[in-house]
Amino acid sequence: MSGRRLDDCLRLIGLTMIGTVICFLVVPIMVTTLMAFDARPYLGPLPPPALSLRWFSRFFSDDYFINGLGTSVELACLSVVLSLGCGVAIAVGLDRMSFAGREALTSLFLSPLIVPPVVTGFALLLFLAQMGVINGFARLLCGHIIITIPYTIRATLAGLAGIDRSLTEAALVLGARERSAFWEITFPLARTGIVSGAIFAFAVSMDDVSVSIMLTDAKTYTLPIALISSMRANFDLSIAAASVMLMLLTLALILILEKAVGLNRAIGQGVFR
Amino acid sequence: MAVSMPSQPGAVVEFRDVVKCFGQTVALDRMTFTVSAGETVSLLGPSGCGKTTTLRLISGFEEPDAGAIEIAGESMIGKRPYERNVGLLFQHYALFPHMTVAENVAYGLRHRGWAKGEIPARVAEMLQLVQLEGFEARRPAQLSGGQQQRVALARVLATSPKLVLLDEPLSALDAKLREQLRLELKQILTSVGSTTIVVTHDQEEAMSLADRIIVMNRGRIEQQGSPDEIYMRPRTPFVAAFIGRANWFHGHVGKFLGNGLAQLVTTAGTQLAIRYPDAIQGASFSACVRPERIAMGGPDASAGDPSDNLVPGKVVDVVNMGAELHYVVEGNDGRIVVVEPNRAGPRVRNGDQVWLRIRADDCVALPRSEP
Numbered sequence: 001m002s003g004r005r006l007d008d009c010l011r012l013i014g015l016t017m018i019g020t021v022i023c024f025l026v027v028p029i030m031v032t033t034l035m036a037f038d039a040r041p042y043l044g045p046l047p048p049p050a051l052s053l054r055w056f057s058r059f060f061s062d063d064y065f066i067n068g069l070g071t072s073v074e075l076a077c078l079s080v081v082l083s084l085g086c087g088v089a090i091a092v093g094l095d096r097m098s099f100a101g102r103e104a105l106t107s108l109f110l111s112p113l114i115v116p117p118v119v120t121g122f123a124l125l126l127f128l129a130q131m132g133v134i135n136g137f138a139r140l141l142c143g144h145i146i147i148t149i150p151y152t153i154r155a156t157l158a159g160l161a162g163i164d165r166s167l168t169e170a171a172l173v174l175g176a177r178e179r180s181a182f183w184e185i186t187f188p189l190a191r192t193g194i195v196s197g198a199i200f201a202f203a204v205s206m207d208d209v210s211v212s213i214m215l216t217d218a219k220t221y222t223l224p225i226a227l228i229s230s231m232r233a234n235f236d237l238s239i240a241a242a243s244v245m246l247m248l249l250t251l252a253l254i255l256i257l258e259k260a261v262g263l264n265r266a267i268g269q270g271v272f273r
Numbered sequence: 274m275a276v277s278m279p280s281q282p283g284a285v286v287e288f289r290d291v292v293k294c295f296g297q298t299v300a301l302d303r304m305t306f307t308v309s310a311g312e313t314v315s316l317l318g319p320s321g322c323g324k325t326t327t328l329r330l331i332s333g334f335e336e337p338d339a340g341a342i343e344i345a346g347e348s349m350i351g352k353r354p355y356e357r358n359v360g361l362l363f364q365h366y367a368l369f370p371h372m373t374v375a376e377n378v379a380y381g382l383r384h385r386g387w388a389k390g391e392i393p394a395r396v397a398e399m400l401q402l403v404q405l406e407g408f409e410a411r412r413p414a415q416l417s418g419g420q421q422q423r424v425a426l427a428r429v430l431a432t433s434p435k436l437v438l439l440d441e442p443l444s445a446l447d448a449k450l451r452e453q454l455r456l457e458l459k460q461i462l463t464s465v466g467s468t469t470i471v472v473t474h475d476q477e478e479a480m481s482l483a484d485r486i487i488v489m490n491r492g493r494i495e496q497q498g499s500p501d502e503i504y505m506r507p508r509t510p511f512v513a514a515f516i517g518r519a520n521w522f523h524g525h526v527g528k529f530l531g532n533g534l535a536q537l538v539t540t541a542g543t544q545l546a547i548r549y550p551d552a553i554q555g556a557s558f559s560a561c562v563r564p565e566r567i568a569m570g571g572p573d574a575s576a577g578d579p580s581d582n583l584v585p586g587k588v589v590d591v592v593n594m595g596a597e598l599h600y601v602v603e604g605n606d607g608r609i610v611v612v613e614p615n616r617a618g619p620r621v622r623n624g625d626q627v628w629l630r631i632r633a634d635d636c637v638a639l640p641r642s643e644p
């Protein structure tokens with residue numbers, strides 16, 4: 001009997017913890033979203049007496065933010081493309097390797113996940129200064145490729161891991177060169193993994209502060225950097241508006257790509273063995 | 274310049290002293306065999322016997338450490354898989370999941386340089402051969418195991434390869450379907466007249482599909498011959514034990530009975546007449562008898578032929594397999610399995626005393642396999 005009571009008790013604790021975590025995840029976002037539509041020209045207590053889009057129009061009329069947004073989007077797109085290119089190539093190489101160093105090499109390529117981003121940023125700043133790279137955008141691009149590449153490599157590796165080796169062998173025996181076999185068999189089958197790697201890479205790049213803050217210059221800065229420095233100077237709710245838009249952008253991206261990948265999966269009956 | 278041995282005329286595949294090692298393990302130990310045009314040969318053996326390595330060497334996924342491999346008289350050393358005209362049917366079919374049935378079958382044609390205009394007709398022809406007309410637009414995941422198997426076969430045969438390799442072709446199917454597809458497979462392979470190598474660990478698959486069986490063990494050929502020879506005249510204890518069921522009698526050569534017959538005196542003292550022209554007095558050996566070659570009779574049984582052996586025993590188990598009955602008979606030399614067709618009439622029951630009649634010609638004399 002007492003064992004059963006203990007079970008009930010543990011279940012209750014579990015549910016409470018889940019509830020608490022959900023609260024901490026969701027409530028701040030809800031508050032931010034609500035405040036972004038606050039009609040008052042100052043930061044007042046909840047709830048706002050009236051709603052308006054004033055903070056959104058304030059955001060868009062501020063060149064500082066718009067400049068940052070432009071850089072962020074440009075940077076995110078470019079670093080996704082480049083990191084995807086390198087990441088897929090590296091993952092395919094790692095996947096085909098069979099020697100003992102494979103694990104070590106994989107860990108090395110995934111190390112930007114473990115090294116603190118501030119360290120990565122600072123080390124890169126020093127290194128690029130030594131190399132004579134002083135262009136802010138180039139520095140940011142280097143940094144963003146480094147922090148996004150673990151995601152593209154890992155997602156591609158996951159995509160490749162699900163592909164039966166005999167599929168490639170079947171293509172070769174049927175007369176396809178290694179190159180054709182890769183583009184016609186391996187690549188389409190790993191596409192789900194590659195696409196999810198791209199989504200992660202984009203989100204990481206759009207979101208990054210720690211590495212970017214080391215690599216910006218006066219003219220080239222990303223949206224998160226712009227938000228932080230503006231918050232230091234004069235705290236107002238256009239930051240809340242920007243946060244809402246960032247969230248919507250990420251959400252839209254995930255929905256679009258999920259739909260694209262999901263649709264594809266539906267056609268293939270979801271069994272890409 | 275090294276003088277190469279002349280290749281055997283008419284041979285589609287020729288292995289000469291092929292050696293393949295993986296690290297310390299010798300997968301193939303000077304393997305030599307040929308396959309003639311139009312022949313279906315089965316490589317049969319337990320896992321790790323080297324049969325899969327042989328298959329991978331022929332298809333070009335592995336390179337031999339030593340020896341020569343020729344296909345249609347041409348050396349295959351250093352040739353990539355796509356430079357060999359070989360078809361391989363994978364154990365789990367390896368159909369491309371993101372392509373339709375038609376695209377799968379057309380894949381080899383596209384890469385083997387068929388004219389674009391001729392491909393659809395050839396695909397239709399192949400799907401007709403495997404009786405899958407109307408399935409062109411389906412994806413592999415929408416097909417049953419047997420249908421996938423047939424698509425894979427159509428894909429292999431589409432380019433008319435010089436040699437077709439089948440890797441455990443039926444093992445992924447359930448028992449009922451296996452039997453049906455075995456017949457179909459044999460029919461299709463015969464109708465296109467292809468030269469075929471079937472790699473399998475399943476003796477039924479080998480016996481039913483092949484004209485010739487090569488039994489492999491530990492990277493070497495144990496014996497090769499027609500299915501009947503392999504089954505009825507095994508030359509090593511391994512072959513006798515691996516293929517079909519076998520009853521064993523262990524002992525030494527007693528007296529000679531003339532007419533090519535020798536007497537086996539078993540360790541339990543039973544005396545058996547066995548056809549063994551090469552017997553040496555006193556030499557120890559084993560005799561193997563297939564269960565279906567033993568006739569069972571009541572206590573009044575008598576030898577039909579003077580050279581027939583009569584061995585007493587007691588039935589300790591009867592297993593009804595439907596089509597046949599398996600009797601386990603406890604005799605002086607251990608348990609003997611007897612298989613008889615499930616016919617109408619009085620049956621031997623559990624606990625009955627019986628006499629087993631074993632013809633001298635049905636006993637195969639082999640080197641002693643165990644004490």
